[in-house]
Amino acid sequence: MALFRLQGSRVLAVDLTDDAVKARNGSMVAYTGKMTFKRLTGGGEGLRGLVTRRVTGESMTVMEVKGFGTCFFAESAAEINLVRLDGEKLYVEASNLLCTEATLRTGTSFTGLRGASEGHGLFTTTVEGSGQAALTSAGPAVVLRVTPQTPLSVDPGAYVAHTGNLRQHFQSGVNWRTFAGEASGEAFQIRFEGDGLVYVQPSERVTVGGQI
Amino acid sequence: MAFTQLTSKMVRADVAPGQVVFSQRGAMLAYTGQVTFTPSITGGQGGLGSMLGRRIAHEAVPLMTVEGHGAVMFGHGGHHAHVVDLSGETLYVESDRLLAFEGSLEQGTMFMGSQGGVMGVIRGQVTGQGLFTTTLTGYGSVAVLAHGGVFELPVTPQAAVHVDPQAYVAHRGDLRNRLSTAVGWREMVGRGSGESFQLELSGSGTVYVQASEEKL
Numbered sequence: 444m445a446l447f448r449l450q451g452s453r454v455l456a457v458d459l460t461d462d463a464v465k466a467r468n469g470s471m472v473a474y475t476g477k478m479t480f481k482r483l484t485g486g487g488e489g490l491r492g493l494v495t496r497r498v499t500g501e502s503m504t505v506m507e508v509k510g511f512g513t514c515f516f517a518e519s520a521a522e523i524n525l526v527r528l529d530g531e532k533l534y535v536e537a538s539n540l541l542c543t544e545a546t547l548r549t550g551t552s553f554t555g556l557r558g559a560s561e562g563h564g565l566f567t568t569t570v571e572g573s574g575q576a577a578l579t580s581a582g583p584a585v586v587l588r589v590t591p592q593t594p595l596s597v598d599p600g601a602y603v604a605h606t607g608n609l610r611q612h613f614q615s616g617v618n619w620r621t622f623a624g625e626a627s628g629e630a631f632q633i634r635f636e637g638d639g640l641v642y643v644q645p646s647e648r649v650t651v652g653g654q655i
Numbered sequence: 656m657a658f659t660q661l662t663s664k665m666v667r668a669d670v671a672p673g674q675v676v677f678s679q680r681g682a683m684l685a686y687t688g689q690v691t692f693t694p695s696i697t698g699g700q701g702g703l704g705s706m707l708g709r710r711i712a713h714e715a716v717p718l719m720t721v722e723g724h725g726a727v728m729f730g731h732g733g734h735h736a737h738v739v740d741l742s743g744e745t746l747y748v749e750s751d752r753l754l755a756f757e758g759s760l761e762q763g764t765m766f767m768g769s770q771g772g773v774m775g776v777i778r779g780q781v782t783g784q785g786l787f788t789t790t791l792t793g794y795g796s797v798a799v800l801a802h803g804g805v806f807e808l809p810v811t812p813q814a815a816v817h818v819d820p821q822a823y824v825a826h827r828g829d830l831r832n833r834l835s836t837a838v839g840w841r842e843m844v845g846r847g848s849g850e851s852f853q854l855e856l857s858g859s860g861t862v863y864v865q866a867s868e869e870k871l
Binding site: 450451453454469470471472473474475476478512515517518519520 | 869
């Protein structure tokens with residue numbers, strides 16, 4: 444059973460006892476003990492996964508880390524967030540997924556217009572099963588709860604991940620001001636409704652929507 | 656000790672008459688008291704010979720001497736700074752990662768290729784660190800720069816530590832380093848895991864690793 448813990452806020456330490464984790468290619472910074480690193484073709488979901496990833500553009504190069512000891516992962520000094528899943532589904536951008544337990548399945552799902560405004564394409568990565576996953580965020584992420592009474596709107600550039608039973612749709616505040624060059628820079632938002640959690644980072648990626 | 660960590664990115668050095676602090680040129684952020692900053696032409700300690708040695712080894716970084724009476728704050732480029740207190744041991748660090756160090760420490764350059772022959776030479780090439788490294792020996796404090804903060808990993812004779820060459824910052828103690836390669840057919844066909852070169856440190860001591868694979 445792989446044990447995930449944080450070494451400071453920017454380094455993920457994983458204790459392995461002859462089991463495996465999936466991590467982003469090249470994210471290992473140090474390890475003790477004996478480890479082997481093997482790149483998994485097509486995200487490690489077989490031929491169907493490979494084709495889907497190629498087609499959807501949600502490609503990530505993943506390696507399998509196996510062995511005994513402690514392995515340390517980090518990515519460009521980004522903050523690490525640990526997420527424990529008990530059978531639910533986590534939706535996350537491929538660029539924010541650092542490491543998952545081997546027991547978790549990853550896949551792709553269609554997000555529609557939201558993805559296009561984020562500059563990520565129309566698809567997002569899903570993580571399913573029971574176990575732990577580590578996400579990266581630019582700056583410490585906040586976890587916001589969404590209930591049926593309190594829907595939440597998020598800037599597409601600051602969205603990191605979400606779990607739970609949430610419906611998302613895309614809303615735009617484009618009006619005549621936008622075309623007159625008097626835009627507020629907040630022309631697009633993702634609106635979450637239902638019951639669940641949304642991870643938001645204190646930084647905005649460069650997005651198509653953010654320019655308008 | 657003369658260095659105190661003010662924030663994760665700022666270090667304060669107390670300067671008193673008769674005590675010299677060397678720092679990277681331009682790394683001073685603020686100071687109190689009467690302090691003078693003189694560019695160190697020889698780039699640190701020793702005379703002309705040491706200077707030539709550093710020039711040849713490409714371990715010469717523009718340094719300045721800080722003297723006087725007061726306190727100086729150091730920082731550089733928004734990078735994290737980490738204070739290492741030495742009591743008699745040697746710290747091995749790349750010269751461009753040195754933010755400041757006390758004059759009581761003895762500065763030197765070391766040929767890393769001598770540790771492990773041909774592999775040592777390749778190590779320098781692969782890590783982009785060159786064949787030489789800076790050593791600091793004695794009693795005093797050193798401030799080291801790192802992207803994203805550093806964490807310390809203890810190395811014991813029973814447990815060797817492997818480090819990604821790009822994330823390696825510094826090490827101290829009696830350590831041997833060796834470049835271990837895991838180049839297989841996957842790397843040859845461009846399907847590598849991105850972890851084909853690792854720095855293996857064995858012996859007893861401490862290695863400092865940063866939370867990023869970016870160079871400064």
